[in-house]
Amino acid sequence: MRNEGQPVIELEDVAYNYGGGELLSEVSLSLSPGSFHFLTGPSGAGKTTLLKLCYGALVPTSGQLRLFGQDRREMGRDDIATVRRRVGVVHQDCQFLDHLSVEDNIALPLSVSGRDLLAEGANLKELIGWVGLRERAKARPPELSGGERQRAALARAVIMSPDVILADEPTGNVDWEMSQRLLRLLIELNLMGKTILIATHDLALIRAAKAHVQARVLRIAARRLQLAGADL
């Protein structure tokens, strides 16, 4: 267990190689509880790779990665599964189980962690209402629009009340109005004390967020992570 105030996710001089080349180099990042970070950079710069490192899907080629105080290299598959219950992930392509309803997909983290779905029923309904999918709860994921899928993915990511939410281009497939709605949801979660890291190209989204929360903007360029310029 981490102490209050200590970083939930910490990378120290991390490098990650892929396909014989170095994708990330000397990356250091510390996500404190309740912090809000944006991650920007050109396509292919390594934003998704960095997010994957942050939820334990990848192991650094070199350097130190600590997830909730644990060294990633010393973690087994069960430890990673435990981390995933504390880290909500919203993917750009919003992967769902297409044979289950939206409601069942959102409840999936509860199911896999052995929580009583009947006892959680009220929270589940409230959450579905919070992301505005009450009318679509029984639909199958392929029947949803891009924005609805993003909201369903966000609901699934937060249903376990995780400490950290990682979102990869959460507004990539939605219009401006929907992106603002998603941002409001993420800001609301941050105000509840959740740590947020969003990878995005959308500078307007970053500017809109900075009007409401204190967000750090990071940029990956030339394989390295740096603080973005003051113009943001």
Add this chain to the structure above:
Amino acid sequence: MKLDIRGLGDLLIGDAQADRVVPPTGFTAWLTLFSAGAMAFLAVFALALSLATGRLAERWGDELARTATVRISAPEAQMAAQTAAALRVLETTTGVARARALDDAEQAALLEPWFGPDLPIDQLPIPRLIEVIETAEGFDADGLRLRLQAEVPGAVLDDHTRWRAPLVRAADRLRLLGWLSLVLIAGATAAMITLAANAALAANAQVIQVLRLVGARDSYIARAFVRRFTLRALGGAAIGMGLGCLAILALPSADAAGGFLTGLGFQGWHWLWPPVVPVLAAVVAFFATRAAARKTLEEMP
């Protein structure tokens, strides 16, 4: 392989939510159902063969080992006297528990499969047969032959050894083949279910990816697949077993026609064996799918 009682317990109790994470359809569902059903059907026949040959070997080995026959071939006028003389010799022979001459009706019944019913046995020069039952110690066959030769010239002792031993050996081999077939059927079932499970796991790579993303442990994912395949195998094997039993029941009855082939079925408590087939198929499926799931999940990034 160590018996995983907890794993089997979890399997029986089940988890309605976990059951739903594996997509319910796909060709692997039918493959498992069909292969388990076909194998159970064949297993019922292999089982029936083993049990029938077992009965046969037991009968030939135990019952016939304690019997012998004395055949009296004599002119009609001397037949009764020679039969009585042979019976007297047998009564005084150590190792003979009892001896009795077969009556005309019994001899006619023995010949009926070849000559048909209503055989006019009294008009045919048929030898008289004496059934000899041995004691546990048995008798000295060579000594008895010499005594019969001296006192009953038309008597010939047949202690069945010439034809009984190869028949018992054949029945034992058939029984062994039956059990070997059952082992091969179990192995083939395991192989087919493993292939089906591997195919299902590969086809559902995205499902596994999503489950891992939301914090599912590999044991949870494996359990969902294992339970699905075990229940499918159980269902398929139950259908195959039922059809196999119906086919066995449809065979001509042994009483009606007699003979080994018509006796190829279950008798008495042996009917408790067929229901074991689906249970064994489920156990085989459980271990085969679990091994396949663990290996596949281990190899998946």
